[in-house]
Amino acid sequence: xxxxxxTKINLIDAYMAPGSLAQYLRILTGAVLDVGNDEVDNIFxxxxxxxxxxxxxxxxxNSALLAGDGVWDFAGGNGQLKPYHTPVPPSVFLLxxxxxxxxxxxxxxxxxx
Numbered sequence: 001x002x003x004x005x006x007t008k009i010n011l012i013d014a015y016m017a018p019g020s021l022a023q024y025l026r027i028l029t030g031a032v033l034d035v036g037n038d039e040v041d042n043i044f045x046x047x048x049x050x051x052x053x054x055x056x057x058x059x060x061x062n063s064a065l066l067a068g069d070g071v072w073d074f075a076g077g078n079g080q081l082k083p084y085h086t087p088v089p090p091s092v093f094l095l096x097x098x099x100x101x102x103x104x105x106x107x108x109x110x111x112x113x
Contacts, residue, residue: 003028003029003030003031003042003043004029004030021049021050021051021052022051022052022053022054023051023052023053023054024053024054024084025053025054025055025056026055026056026059027055027056027059027061027062028053028055028062028065028081029061030042031043031064031065031072031081033064033065033067033072034075035067035068037073038068038069038071038072038073039072039073039074039075040072040073040074040075040081041075042075043074043075043079043081044074044075044076044077045074045076045077045078045079046077046078046079047077047078049078050078050079051078051079052079052080052081052082053079053080053081053082054082054083054084055081055082055083055084056083056084056086057070057083057084057085058085062083065081065083066083070082070083071083
């Protein structure tokens with residue numbers, strides 16, 4: 001999402017529940033950061049509920065957002081700009097355990113020979 005040259009972005013939703021909502025972005029450019037206050041000066045969150053925007057910290061385009069702890073409050077309203085990390089899918093652990101089992105089986109057969 002490119003918000004370059006946007007002086008103010010208001011995030012509102014007429015149907016927002018009292019809970020918390022999330023938006024996931026790969027790249028966010030154009031955010032005006034106030035490093036001293038850990039705020040994004042040109043993004044304003046909703047007054048009811050909360051909206052968090054998550055960005056991919058591993059992409060070089062988002063490197064400026066990683067200053068400090070990488071978490072930024074919106075200038076007004078409720079919500080934050082936060083990094084997210086893609087979780088490792090459970091199938092990777094299943095594959096790893098299968099390969100480990102095959103390796104142990106092969107080792108055991110070589111020991112018998």
